[in-house]
Amino acid sequence: xxxxxxxxxxxxxxxxxxxxxxxxxxxxxxxxxxxxxxxxxxxxxxxxxxxxxxxxxxxxxxxxxxxxxxxxxxxxxxxxxxxxxxxxxxxxxxxxxxxxxxxxxxxxxxxxxx
Amino acid sequence: xxxxxxxxxxxxxxxxxxxxxxxxxxxxxxxxxxxxxxxxxxxxxxxxxxxxxxxxxxxxxxxxxxxxxxxxxxxxxxxxxxxxxxxxxxxxxxxxxxxxxxxxxxxxxxxxxxxxxxxxxxxxxxxxxxxxxxxxxxxxxxxxxxxxxxxxxxxxxxxxxxxxxxxxxxxxxxxxxxxxxxxxxxxxxxxxxxxxxxxxxxxxxxxxxxxxxxxxxxxxxxxxxxxxxxxxxxxxxxxxxxxxxxxxxxxxxxxxxxxxxxxxxxxxxxxxxxxxxxxxxxxxxxxxxxxxxxxxxxxxxxxxxxxxxxxxxxxxxxxxxxxxxxxxxxxxxxxxxxxxxxxxxxxxxxxxxxxxxxxxxxxxxxxxxxxxxxxxxxxxxxxxxxxxxxxxxxxxxxxxxxxxxxxxxxxxxxxxxxxxxxxxxxxxxxxxxxxxxxxxxxxxxxxxxxxxxxxxxxxxxxxxxxxxxxxxxxxxxxxxxxxxxxxxxxxxxxxxxxxxxxxxxxxxxxxxxxxxxxxxxxxxxxxxxxxxxxxxxxxxxxxxxxxxxxxxxxxxxxxxxxxxxxxxxxxxxxxxxxxxxxxxxxxxxxxxxxxxxxxxxxxxxxxxxxxxxxxxxxxxxxxxxxxxxxxxxxxxxxxxxxxxxxxxxxxxxxxxxxxxxxxxxxxxxxxxxxxxxxxxxxxxxxxxxxxxxxxxxxxxxxxxxxxxxxxxxxxxxxxxxxxxxxxxxxxxxxxxxxxxxxxxxxxxxxxxxxxxxxxxxxxxxxxxxxxxxxxxxxxxxxxxxxxxxxxxxxxxxxxxxxxxxxxxxxxxxxxxxxxxxxxxxxxxxxxxxxxxxxxxxxxxxxxxxxxxxxxxxxxxxxxxxxxxx
Numbered sequence: 001x002x003x004x005x006x007x008x009x010x011x012x013x014x015x016x017x018x019x020x021x022x023x024x025x026x027x028x029x030x031x032x033x034x035x036x037x038x039x040x041x042x043x044x045x046x047x048x049x050x051x052x053x054x055x056x057x058x059x060x061x062x063x064x065x066x067x068x069x070x071x072x073x074x075x076x077x078x079x080x081x082x083x084x085x086x087x088x089x090x091x092x093x094x095x096x097x098x099x100x101x102x103x104x105x106x107x108x109x110x111x112x113x114x
Numbered sequence: 115x116x117x118x119x120x121x122x123x124x125x126x127x128x129x130x131x132x133x134x135x136x137x138x139x140x141x142x143x144x145x146x147x148x149x150x151x152x153x154x155x156x157x158x159x160x161x162x163x164x165x166x167x168x169x170x171x172x173x174x175x176x177x178x179x180x181x182x183x184x185x186x187x188x189x190x191x192x193x194x195x196x197x198x199x200x201x202x203x204x205x206x207x208x209x210x211x212x213x214x215x216x217x218x219x220x221x222x223x224x225x226x227x228x229x230x231x232x233x234x235x236x237x238x239x240x241x242x243x244x245x246x247x248x249x250x251x252x253x254x255x256x257x258x259x260x261x262x263x264x265x266x267x268x269x270x271x272x273x274x275x276x277x278x279x280x281x282x283x284x285x286x287x288x289x290x291x292x293x294x295x296x297x298x299x300x301x302x303x304x305x306x307x308x309x310x311x312x313x314x315x316x317x318x319x320x321x322x323x324x325x326x327x328x329x330x331x332x333x334x335x336x337x338x339x340x341x342x343x344x345x346x347x348x349x350x351x352x353x354x355x356x357x358x359x360x361x362x363x364x365x366x367x368x369x370x371x372x373x374x375x376x377x378x379x380x381x382x383x384x385x386x387x388x389x390x391x392x393x394x395x396x397x398x399x400x401x402x403x404x405x406x407x408x409x410x411x412x413x414x415x416x417x418x419x420x421x422x423x424x425x426x427x428x429x430x431x432x433x434x435x436x437x438x439x440x441x442x443x444x445x446x447x448x449x450x451x452x453x454x455x456x457x458x459x460x461x462x463x464x465x466x467x468x469x470x471x472x473x474x475x476x477x478x479x480x481x482x483x484x485x486x487x488x489x490x491x492x493x494x495x496x497x498x499x500x501x502x503x504x505x506x507x508x509x510x511x512x513x514x515x516x517x518x519x520x521x522x523x524x525x526x527x528x529x530x531x532x533x534x535x536x537x538x539x540x541x542x543x544x545x546x547x548x549x550x551x552x553x554x555x556x557x558x559x560x561x562x563x564x565x566x567x568x569x570x571x572x573x574x575x576x577x578x579x580x581x582x583x584x585x586x587x588x589x590x591x592x593x594x595x596x597x598x599x600x601x602x603x604x605x606x607x608x609x610x611x612x613x614x615x616x617x618x619x620x621x622x623x624x625x626x627x628x629x630x631x632x633x634x635x636x637x638x639x640x641x642x643x644x645x646x647x648x649x650x651x652x653x654x655x656x657x658x659x660x661x662x663x664x665x666x667x668x669x670x671x672x673x674x675x676x677x678x679x680x681x682x683x684x685x686x687x688x689x690x691x692x693x694x695x696x697x698x699x700x701x702x703x704x705x706x707x708x709x710x711x712x713x714x715x716x717x718x719x720x721x722x723x724x725x726x727x728x729x730x731x732x733x734x735x736x737x738x739x740x741x742x743x744x745x746x747x748x749x750x751x752x753x754x755x756x757x758x759x760x761x762x763x764x765x766x767x768x769x770x771x772x773x774x775x776x777x778x779x780x781x782x783x784x785x786x787x788x789x790x791x792x793x794x795x796x797x798x799x800x801x802x803x804x805x806x807x808x809x810x811x812x813x814x815x816x817x818x819x820x821x822x823x824x825x826x827x828x829x830x831x832x833x834x835x836x837x838x839x840x841x842x843x844x845x846x847x848x849x850x851x852x853x854x855x856x857x858x859x860x861x862x863x864x865x866x867x868x869x870x871x872x873x874x875x876x877x878x879x880x881x882x883x884x885x886x887x888x889x890x891x892x893x894x895x896x897x898x899x900x901x902x903x904x905x906x907x908x909x910x911x912x913x914x915x916x917x918x919x920x921x922x923x924x925x926x927x928x929x930x931x932x933x934x935x936x937x938x939x940x941x942x943x944x945x946x947x948x949x950x951x952x953x954x955x956x957x958x959x960x961x962x963x964x965x966x967x968x969x970x971x972x973x974x975x976x977x978x979x980x981x982x983x
Binding site for chain 1: 139140141144165166168172
């Protein structure tokens with residue numbers, strides 16, 4: 001049950017890291033989420049989510065060489081681990097299963113707005 | 115780089131951020147920052163940067179507190195705390211002795227510190243206190259009442275300073291005494307007044323409630339009242355503009371000031387302008403100055419050097435003083451902030467402090483503190499034996515020496531912390547009582563306490579380390595292999611412990627000796643033959659002419675009262691002669707033959723009333739129609755002049771400014787005309803009529819004293835508006851030693867504390883040592899040792915130490931006592947029986963202390979003691 005725990009924001013971050021593939025580091029993830037979901041993401045929120053995901057071993061990271069544009073600081077790139085992939089799949093499957101279990105009537109707008 | 119993010123925030127970020135995350139996140143922040151500058155400008159970027167940093171300050175990103183190393187450290191602290199508490203609980207007696215001794219001594223320290231702080235707070239309420247100076251006079255070879263400085267100077271000095279020296283901002287001259295002031299002759303108040311020129315408030319910026327400080331005293335008929343005096347005289351009416359009379363002159367209230375705080379050298383109720391008085395004008399108009407009678411204070415202009423100005427004073431005196439050769443003067447300056455603790459002046463303000471006293475108290479308190487620290491050290495060393503297994507175990511599982519030292523210092527610091535908390539509370543409660551003993555209104559204040567907290571914590575750390583360092587050092591040295599076996603080589607035989615006990619007892623015994631000797635001196639003062647009768651005499655201080663000019667009438671009436679045996683008037687009382695003059699054999703005679711001599715005027719009956727014994731010649735006599743140039747001298751005068759008492763009769767001398775010769779008609783036995791601090795000096799009595807009397811003395815029958823006083827008050831009251839000032843001569847005599855006695859009371863109290871603390875320490879150590887020898891005692895008992903032999907066996911070691919302490923105390927006490935006795939011109943010789951008595955007392959106290967424990971052990975059942983072996 002609690003095998004793969006993934007919060008909503010964490011899931012978004014995982015998905016974004018997947019989308020960006022080879023280029024997933026702090027700023028690019030932040031921008032990707034902001035454009036795709038049209039919502040503000042603070043550096044703090046993002047970094048703490050990344051840290052948590054890394055602690056859960058859903059993500060792993062490696063630092064690039066230092067680049068002058070970033071005041072000599074490295075970029076930390078993130079990749080999804082096998083465990084992370086399982087977690088994402090698990091989340092997706094449980095969601096799908098739940099979607100499937102909804103009786104058609106429940107989503108029939110005509111009934112709802114009556 | 116041109117664009118830098120806000121420095122403080124980047125620093126803050128680096129400080130809190132987890133080191134593993136720091137550089138990539140910082141990189142992200144920088145990248146965003148650069149981008150935002152391009153898009154939104156630097157200002158906006160800075161704001162966003164700050165916001166980002168603050169939002170990063172969250173659980174996952176902040177570094178864990180200190181990492182693994184520090185975590186352990188906290189664990190150890192927790193453990194030390196636990197061990198400390200357990201140890202305190204297990205050994206309640208030692209904890210109590212340590213905490214008790216430390217709290218008592220720290221209480222003394224805090225009390226004395228509060229006192230010192232108060233003494234140094236004098237006049238600090240004036241915003242320019244460090245720029246106010248006073249001028250004093252120290253005439254060469256002057257010595258009056260045992261002091262060689264005079265707080266008064268010539269009246270015109272202030273205006274000369276102000277007008278002729280650009281360094282001086284303002285200068286004021288004033289006199290200071292209690293006087294009557296009120297709305298009418300029937301409504302007068304006896305208050306402390308300043309009689310000043312118009313610049314008083316220019317120099318002393320007291321806070322005005324009403325009126326203008328710079329102009330309030332401008333007018334020669336102006337008077338300024340304190341808030342409380344104004345309320346007293348005018349109730350709720352507005353005081354400004356009201357009229358008051360003082361010495362038959364009308365004044366107008368032009369200002370009301372806030373009551374000055376108690377820690378003010380110049381204690382005043384009103385300030386009155388005296389520039390309109392005739393004598394003032396006369397004195398100011400004189401071409402040459404001829405007398406010193408006023409206090410002169412001034413403020414300095416910015417950038418001026420007070421010592422440069424002081425160096426110009428001889429020049430000023432040269433210009434104005436009437437005759438420097440005959441009456442040499444020397445004007446010097448003193449900063450107002452030093453005035454309160456300066457006690458070497460004649461004609462000075464009253465209620466002053468004394469640096470010597472502060473120093474003495476500080477030393478004593480420091481000694482008491484050391485005694486308590488020694489207790490801690492001693493007991494800690496003794497207890498270390500029982501802690502050896504703990505130390506061994508700690509070492510075995512990897513504790514380093516430094517950690518052990520830290521642990522034991524932690525314990526001692528914790529203990530001092532408790533002690534200081536207790537001491538602070540006791541100080542809080544006892545401060546007013548202590549202040550009363552010293553004549554100072556000391557009150558605990560919450561602000562002071564809060565301000566003192568950092569210092570108190572500093573004290574905790576300091577005392578904790580001081581008391582705990584040596585035991586910690588010693589215990590941590592133990593080899594684990596021996597420690598675990600229970601062998602404590604080198605610990606039990608610490609000779610330091612013994613020397614500390616010797617030191618403690620030396621200090622306590624020396625203090626006992628000093629206290630007893632001081633008490634002996636006070637007894638001596640009480641019982642010494644003063645040369646006059648001081649018992650059963652009432653004296654009235656007469657301040658109004660009305661009483662003295664009706665003296666003869668009143669006297670006849672008084673003598674009808676059954677309890678009044680004799681009445682006499684005089685200028686001074688035999689215990690407080692204050693006037694001195696210079697006489698010579700002839701006018702203009704050789705100045706080397708000048709004799710400084712105290713002078714007193716008295717009526718016919720003075721010598722009889724006081725039972726002062728004539729040893730040659732005769733008393734003043736009504737029958738012989740004495741002229742006023744006759745006088746009676748004391749024995750010392752005769753001796754100084756080289757006359758025998760009988761030769762002295764008929765001899766003549768003169769004062770320089772007085773053409774008339776005085777002729778000696780009698781010689782009296784010396785009497786003590788001041789306190790015993792001072793020598794008996796040459797003096798003469800001349801007979802004068804009642805107008806020169808300031809005191810009226812009554813020889814009374816001590817029965818119904820209150821009734822007699824009430825009767826006298828009733829008869830005197832119609833003639834005076836001054837408060838009725840009637841006192842027993844013996845009370846006034848005791849008052850001469852008021853300071854000495856209150857000092858000795860405090861000293862006695864400290865002595866008691868010292869002996870209590872030292873005994874506590876000895877008790878603790880004895881308890882412990884005897885406890886260690888319990889088995890030995892058990893075996894000895896089984897083998898037939900007697901009770902007394904066992905008690906002496908365990909007690910003797912300690913008594914030896916006390917004995918050595920006594921030997922050390924003797925020279926120390928001898929030095930202190932003889933130094934102290936030098937303060938008195940008439941004093942006891944050091945009494946050796948006091949030394950012996952003090953030593954015996956100390957031994958008895960030590961005996962009682964130790965034997966409570968040794969007897970307990972000696973009486974215990976050997977079977978009980980030995981059963982677990």
